[in-house]
Each structure stands twice: as structure tokens, then as C-alpha cells.
Amino acid sequence: MVWKQYRRVDVGELSIEDLDVDIEVEMSEDGELLFDVTIWNLTDASWERIGKGDECRIVLGWENGPSKSVVHGVVRKKKKEADGNDVKFRLQGKDRTDEQTSRRFSKTWYGKAPDGVAADIANQIGLTTGEVEAVGQQLDNNWMITKDKPVRHWLDRLVEEAQKRTDTAWEWFVEAGKLYFVTKDGRKEEAVELSFDNTLVSIGEAEGDSKAEESGLQFEALCEPRLRRGGSVVVNTDRYQGPYSLTKYRYVSDSETGDHYVEGRLAPLDVEYTVQ
CATH class of the missing domain: 3.55.50.10 (Baseplate protein-like domains)
Incomplete structure (x- = not known):
């Protein structure tokens, strides 16, 4: 089965699905979720309806598979600029935590x-x-x-x-x-499985500037919107197996390039689990 990518940006009173968009959602070093969205060829009238302080919800996933909101944030910056013959509209902000x-x-x-x-x-x-x-x-x-x-x-x-x-x-x-x-040991059930039989693209020992960062795995997978910070992830590959906690991640979804993936870091867990 071939799944069709799904991406939607709800900002202010607008819901954007059919325009070309480039989306990045990343967890910062201090645990905040930051988003950066570029929309091509939005109408000026629609652009004027978006203001700083507006809520922004980003939904990623698959049309005939799982899809979920990966950030519910607030617009902090908006910028309009020419991009060749096109015009791109950029929105940046962060999750509503603070x-x-x-x-x-x-x-x-x-x-x-x-x-x-x-x-x-x-x-x-x-x-x-x-x-x-x-x-x-x-x-x-x-x-x-x-x-x-x-x-x-x-x-x-x-x-x-x-x-x-x-x-x-x-x-x-x-x-x-x-x-x-x-x-803090992560959820003991409903773990998301990462396997080469489903979404996993690559996985290996984590690289970092400190020993703490090096403890664990780093991975890239096709967009898996059910992942969230601290959630349990079951790794099921020939080389790596068992439960891990998601400690850091970044979603990338671009309608022009076709990028639609998540990458992140995993820390080992010693818990029981079931797979979603």
C-alpha cells in the first residue's frame, strides 16, 4: 500500500492544505517545541488575516494512515519575501507551554x-x-x-x-x-514501534558532544506523528531491540521536495511495554 502524505497548517482562522508548504517542528535544547513554516503563493488577503500571537496547529501524517497534531503553538514572527517568480510567507513560533x-x-x-x-x-x-x-x-x-x-x-x-x-x-x-x-521512565504501554518493516529509515549509535548525549540511539523514520517527548519507542531491528524513550526529535515535511520524515534520539529504558 502506498500512503499519501498529509500536512495541514491551521493558523488564526485559516486552514491551509492545498498550497505548497515547507514545515519544520523541532524540540529545542531546553525542551521547547519550535515551528518554522513557509507557505508559497498565499493570497495577500489571507496573509493579512494572520497576526503575531495567533494560534498555529500543525497536523502531519498520512491520508490513509495515522495523522496527528505535532505542535499547538503561537506565531511569534511573520515574514513575506520574493522567491523567484513566487512569493513565500514564513511563520515562526513555539508551543504554547510558557x-x-x-x-x-x-x-x-x-x-x-x-x-x-x-x-x-x-x-x-x-x-x-x-x-x-x-x-x-x-x-x-x-x-x-x-x-x-x-x-x-x-x-x-x-x-x-x-x-x-x-x-x-x-x-x-x-x-x-x-x-x-x-x-519519568516513559509510558509502559502503547509504545510506537520503529522497524525497517514499517517507517524506520536508519538507526545507529547516537553521536554527541558529551557522554550523556552519546548514550542511546539516533534514528530517521518516515513521518510518525504519534511520537512525543518522553514517550516509549520499541526498536525492532536485527542490531537494536527493546524499549527506548524519545528524548529529542525534529519533523520535516516539504510538499515540493517530498520530504516527510522525523529524526531524533532515543535513550534506553528498562520497562515493559505493548506496541501500538
């Missing part, structure tokens, strides 16, 4: 577990939930947050509360408009 988790509000929860509070906080600040793993124990007494600290401070506190109750390392992060509240 904007959403810097919000402040006050609320008290009664008899809730840390995961339940985290999910409610996501709803309060306009995010949906990605993976929110169960902690299994309630918070002591009533648990309150106040406006004197941003939401990210209280999410850090919830991580501490989860760690006290489980003796396990936890983390939270926001990606593509979703809040994740998970254990």
Missing part, C-alpha cells in the same frame, strides 16, 4: 490525587490532557493553589507529591496543546 503554564488562578481540591488535580489544572488553563498516569493515593487534607505563583510552580509541587507517594520519579510537560503528568 503562555499556558504562566497563568495564575486560585482553587482548592478536596480528596483528590495528584493526577486528578493536574488534569483539572490543564482544563482551567485551556489545555487538554495527553497522558496523565494514576498516582494511586490522595493528597493529604485539602490541596490549594493561589494566584501568587504561576501554574508551573504548582505542577512542580504536584510532581513532588506524586514522588512522595510512589517512590518513583515523575515529570510534567506540555506539548502540542496537551498536558502530560507521567512517570
Whole structure:
């Protein structure tokens, strides 16, 4: 079966599918998702409808296969310039992490577990939930947050509360408009498989400037939109096998060149898993 590439950019009130686009979505060194989109021959009227601060959602995948939003961000820069006989329109920005988790509000929860509070906080600040793993124990007494600290401070506190109750390392992060509240060992089920029988193009020992970066694998695969930071990946090749955590990645999708792939780094995990 030959799958047809799918790419869509929703920005402001526009949804762009039929124009030539060049898309790059990359996780920065500090964990932020950055996007860089070039659109060719957009009408001036449509360009004027896009403004700095507009939300931008990028969906990648396959028309008769998986497709998913890989970033839900905010436009920070817009630029129009000539490209031969064509005109290209460039949009740059980043995921909404900072904007959403810097919000402040006050609320008290009664008899809730840390995961339940985290999910409610996501709803309060306009995010949906990605993976929110169960902690299994309630918070002591009533648990309150106040406006004197941003939401990210209280999410850090919830991580501490989860760690006290489980003796396990936890983390939270926001990606593509979703809040994740998970254990640091990566998701133990629903791992994405990377194999030469499906999307994998190449894989090998990671190269880096430090020993920490060299620990693990680097890979390139055909566009696999289900990948996300910290998620479990099952490598299934003759040379490399087993569960890994995705620590860094970059999506590239270009309608003119036909590029439609993801590359990234994997750190080994010691967990059980099932394959999506």
C-alpha cells in the first residue's frame, strides 16, 4: 500500500492544505517545541488575516494512515519575501507551554490525587490532557493553589507529591496543546514501534558532544506523528531491540521536495511495554 502524505497548517482562522508548504517542528535544547513554516503563493488577503500571537496547529501524517497534531503553538514572527517568480510567507513560533503554564488562578481540591488535580489544572488553563498516569493515593487534607505563583510552580509541587507517594520519579510537560503528568521512565504501554518493516529509515549509535548525549540511539523514520517527548519507542531491528524513550526529535515535511520524515534520539529504558 502506498500512503499519501498529509500536512495541514491551521493558523488564526485559516486552514491551509492545498498550497505548497515547507514545515519544520523541532524540540529545542531546553525542551521547547519550535515551528518554522513557509507557505508559497498565499493570497495577500489571507496573509493579512494572520497576526503575531495567533494560534498555529500543525497536523502531519498520512491520508490513509495515522495523522496527528505535532505542535499547538503561537506565531511569534511573520515574514513575506520574493522567491523567484513566487512569493513565500514564513511563520515562526513555539508551543504554547510558557503562555499556558504562566497563568495564575486560585482553587482548592478536596480528596483528590495528584493526577486528578493536574488534569483539572490543564482544563482551567485551556489545555487538554495527553497522558496523565494514576498516582494511586490522595493528597493529604485539602490541596490549594493561589494566584501568587504561576501554574508551573504548582505542577512542580504536584510532581513532588506524586514522588512522595510512589517512590518513583515523575515529570510534567506540555506539548502540542496537551498536558502530560507521567512517570519519568516513559509510558509502559502503547509504545510506537520503529522497524525497517514499517517507517524506520536508519538507526545507529547516537553521536554527541558529551557522554550523556552519546548514550542511546539516533534514528530517521518516515513521518510518525504519534511520537512525543518522553514517550516509549520499541526498536525492532536485527542490531537494536527493546524499549527506548524519545528524548529529542525534529519533523520535516516539504510538499515540493517530498520530504516527510522525523529524526531524533532515543535513550534506553528498562520497562515493559505493548506496541501500538
